[in-house]
Amino acid sequence: MGRIEDYGIDLPNWLQDCIKKIPPRVGQCCPLDSEALLAAAFDFAFQLHEGQFRASGEPYIVHPVAVADLLWDIGSSPSVIAAGFLHDVVEDTDVTPEQLEAYFGIEVRGLVEGVTKLGGIHFTNRTEAQAENLRKMFLAMASDIRVVLVKLADRLHNMRTISSLQSDKQQRIARETREIYAHLANRLGIGRFKWELEDLAFKLLEPDDFREIQQQVSTKRSEREDRLKVTVNLLSDRLRSMDLGNCEISGRPKHLYGIWSKMQRQQKAFHEIFDVAALRILAPSVEACYRALAVVHDTFRPIPGRFKDYIGLPKPNGYQSLHTAVIGRHRPIEVQIRTPEMHRVAEFGIAAHWKYKEGGSPASGDAERFNWLRQLVEWQQEGGNDDHNDYLASIKEDLFDEEVFVFTPKGDVVGLRKGSTAVDFAYRIHSEVGNHCHGTRINDRLCPLSTPLQNGDFVNVLTSKTAHPSLDWLNFVATPTARNRIRQWYKRSHRDETIQRGKELLERELGRNGFDALLSSEAMTRVAERCNLQTTDDLLAALGFGALTLQQVLNRLREEVRLQNLVPDHLETNYDVARSIVTKNELNPSKTSHREGEPIIGIEGLEYRLGGCCSPLPGEAIVGTVALGNHGITIHRQDCSNVSSTPSERRLPVRWNQRTVYESQRFPVQLRIEVIDRVGILKDILMRLSDSGINVSDARVKTAYGKPACIDLRVELKSSSQLSKTVEQIRSMADVLDIARIGLG
Known part of the structure; x- marks a missing residue:
């Protein structure tokens, strides 16, 4: 241990006392004595971080020691302090979690893994990385709340020593600290951490105001x-x-x-x-x-x-x-x-005050203090609010201090955000209570659901099996939990409605006899695949929503049935047939030479246009169809319904020129988006597209009272992969109910 003096590092007195009891080497089991555990954890971290330095030029071991010292000051348990020494070893060294467990036990391993950032995963941007790291931390907190002690101590020391980083990084870390970690410390009652985190962030974010005060x-x-x-x-x-x-x-x-x-x-x-x-x-x-x-x-x-x-x-x-x-x-x-x-x-x-059972679980009498954490984890496990921006916004909102305290009919206290209503209260109790809420009694008086709750109110929620959430609730609920539960319910129920509507349309056309067997048949599955959908339910939902027409589905279904029962005769090459049909314009020598800059290969020198019925994109399988008369060639997606109705002798094999189409060209695509009607939803969607560098050439909105709004957007994209990313990006927004690609019209 003598080499620590070579770095000129001052160790806390309590750590020096522990080092006196350090074993000769770290064994293959966790030291039972608390002081030996801390000394072994320090020695292990010192060996692994030796040769690593912080941005300030200090030996890296200074940081784990400072984190452990902060945890010692607030009276943390030995396992938590040991995790403070070791919180970076999995991320910054070659040690595996399994090795950590072998040396220090499963409890320390769990704490370290809970703090460790996600590694080995590529994130498209900083927001996504921040959101995913927070998701992981909250999940770890749900199994052992002490994880957050290590994380807060880690963040506090980083804020104390942030001056060696670049200015823009300082600003980003300080803003995240104030918006998330200071509020998290407040929620957990750690005033000592909260006050210092806020002041350190204040000094960086508003330096002039800080100096003046x-x-x-x-x-x-x-x-x-x-x-x-x-x-x-x-x-x-x-x-x-x-x-x-x-x-x-x-x-x-x-x-x-x-x-x-x-x-x-x-x-x-x-x-x-x-x-x-x-x-x-x-x-x-x-x-x-x-x-x-x-x-x-x-x-x-x-x-x-x-x-x-x-x-x-x-x-x-x-x-x-x-x-x-x-x-x-x-x-x-x-x-x-x-x-x-x-x-x-x-x-x-x-x-x-936290009492632990084995593994860091709360004692039964104290669990209610962290009800907000339980609900937060339940929500993210159910897949609510998959969009990273929405997730971060809700986390920041949900960490603010609660200011209204009301009572259940049994006399239990429930804390809610100021301005909360009976609907917020219902969803805080349980999601099913909120979903079936139809009225409320406040202090034994019937009141509107939108009535703001006051301190000391006794709230009794009236439920019914036939009741369900209303979109109007979004206008007055105050908590992110309630807002997202309402949206989730509406998305699920709306999908069920569109599936049923599509099923009724198809059944009306095909008849009831044998209809269920047809829906589960291989032919219907292949129809869904040809429409770029994964399941038959997706096909029915698209039909009910209007993304597909009844005629498109019927045409593809008839073709699938015909292909399963007939073997097509051998035909001449489509290319030769098409050449004999097109007009004499193709014989113009100026147009017959191969032009490498053209996006379509197989129709060199011929007049063509992209079909507005299916708006094909690079990366998708395409086919050319020869129009009768002097209209040239139309390029369709191979699964376009208009292709199935075109005789095979008028089809021309073509493909995208991969060398040129991805460089600068953009192709129009029409998207239909069904959303919960609220002020600013179109602006939010357009800003999301703008952030991704996607141009919108046309936008139209249709609204009807009490119903979802329909937004038609014409966007300019360069490939099918960009389309997929764009669709998923919009679909993940909280207020978006459905999105589909339609013809340009």
Whole structure:
């Protein structure tokens, strides 16, 4: 271990004590002694990271040591601290998770894997990578919530040492920190991490405002400290006279981002914000907290509407305290009253109060505190909101602090976002409760579903088996969970409706007799494949939606039946037949020479056009058809219904010229998109296409009251693969119900 001194690294005292007990070498099993485990984890990380350096030039081991030290400070368990030492070894060294488990056990392996970024997978952009890494982290948190402790400590040290990175990367990391990780620390009650993460991000994202507030706070510090000292002495004397036991009173400055946020929220200047510092009273018991509150209100005049009892009604993250505001020394001052145990929970969150069973699962009494995480994981496992931008937006929304606390009929407390309604409440209870909700009683009175809930409301949701979500609910629900459940239900139910509609259209034409057998036949499956669809249900849905016409399906079905029952006679070469039919324009010598720049091979020198009925794209199998009269050749997709009705002697074998068509040419394609009708949906789709560099030459929208909107877009694409990506990109948007390719018309 002597080589650590060669790097000039200062190790925390607790780690130096552990190193004294380190075994001669890391064995093939997890050390049972806690100090030996930590020392072995440090030595293992030091050996693996030796020779690696951070962007600042420091040895890489500095980072794992700092992460482990942060975890030690908040009282994490030895397994979590060991994971802090090892959190980068799987990603940055040749060690496998299996080897990690052999050395340190399955618990440490699970924690490290939960923090490790996704590797070996190619992401098309940074947003996709960020979304997928967050998905993985939340799934890992659901099985062991302690994963997030390691991740937050990792992010905090990275923010402390971010100055060595390029400016644009600093901005990106700081924005992600404030939008996601600071709120995540708040949800888990880790105030110490939350405040520092917010201030570090604030310093990078709004540097001028940061310096100004920092200077203002520093300038007024002596005056503020003198004022607080007088108030503390006065309260101390009063509390001692009431015989409340040992009460500790201290002044605390508010963190800079909190001051700036209040200035922005209330549209006030710094000198108009009075509560830049506050008093904290630590009382020995819950009873003493309430008695201390009476002393504070008796000594100073309380400000109406500023009292909050988070002891009787704790926040969802476990936070407990009494909050009040009084007029002290001619200025408002905030006061927090709590027990030492409550203070430890407020500072350290789950590291202070979380009880673990084997594998990091929550104790039965504490699981409700993380109901939001359970619902978040359930939603993403069901495939809700597959689009990465929508997923990130919902994550950011769902991590904001909950502000409304209501009761179930049994008296259980449910925390919701401010502005939530009975529909949000129903989906928070269970998705099926939300899907079958048809009314609500709030405080035993029938109320509209759109009624905003208030603190202390008793909410009873009325359900019915025949009830189902309404698109109108999207206009008033406040939580991402409710919005996405409604959209998911509507997408599923709408698909069922379009399948049934397509089935009825086909059955009406073909007759009921033997219809079910025909649907399950090989011929119908091949018809679906020829229409670029995967299943018969997809075919029926496309027919019901209008992406395919009844005549197109019938033509292809007849041809499939004919091909299965007849062997076609040998025909002359299509190329020779077509040459004998086309007009004399083809004999023009100026047109017979092969032009390498032409996109179609097989019709050199001939007049042609792309069929508007199927709008073929490079990468798709195509065929030329010779039109009667002086109309040249039309290029169709081979599965186009117009091809099946064209005699074989008028078909011409052609193919795309792969050397030229992908370089600069674009081809028109018509898309029909069915969406939930809301303000801005067309703009969102167009922006998504613009971000992908796709030009839109025409856009038309049809709406009908109470029904989905229909958007027809003409886009310019260069290949069938680009079409597939575009369709999937639009289909993944939350409000899109269906999308299909149609003829240009």
